[in-house]
Amino acid sequence: MANSALNAQKATTTTGIQDIMANNRQWVAAKNAEDPEFFKRLATGQQPRYLFIGCSDSRVPASGITGTGPGEMFVHRNIANMVVHTDLNLLSVLQYAVEVLGVQDILVVGHYGCGGVAAAAANKQYGLIDNWLVNIRDVVRLHETELLRIKDEQQRLRRLVELNVIEQVRNLAKTNIIQNALRGDKPPRLHGLVYDIADGVLKDLQVDDSTAIRGLAHIYGTEVKPLVAAHHAPAPPTAKEESSHYEGALHNPSQVAAEPATA
């Protein structure tokens, strides 16, 4: 291979990572010049105030759009900022952030122009990713009436982005991690935000104060009982205890009481 061809190949295969390495050295130098204790302090541990759940989209960097630096924000990102109850990755991040780090604010951050949301709204198949997008299609199903009233397609997609964020905040509130935290001394506040790629502005959808979150406890806020070892297991419940258990679960004692009459 001629030298020039070799150099050209080298340039295309190594420039990207060389840029990253050079940027890193510059960043380290700048940080040390600004604050000589910066890295020493971060190395001792983290106590971030925020948990950020956002989209993987490269145009929505968690720290950049929120003005936070290293140590201030715990981050989880996936396609279309979803909170899926079978996602062990999300659940592990959430449990660690809430129960160990004690974050005070959890931000679900969607963005207008989200490719994941647009793909979910289109009536097409994309392969494996359809199994992820189905969770956004559930949001479409839940809010179909409102969405169909919006004639302009772009406006309809923008509203779907907002509704998706609201539903993901609700999905957070449904987890036993958040339900338990809401009963504790310092429950984290849940926020639904939408970022606009076109102007860089974050909008607060004000989901936190909605009774839609706290009002979920009668369905999702299951009572925590310590596990009892088999040899310490209590005697089976009496008929009276059993009936009060069902009443508690259903939160509708009159219906429970009426049941035997119809049986």
Ligand code: CO
């Ligand atoms: Co997106």
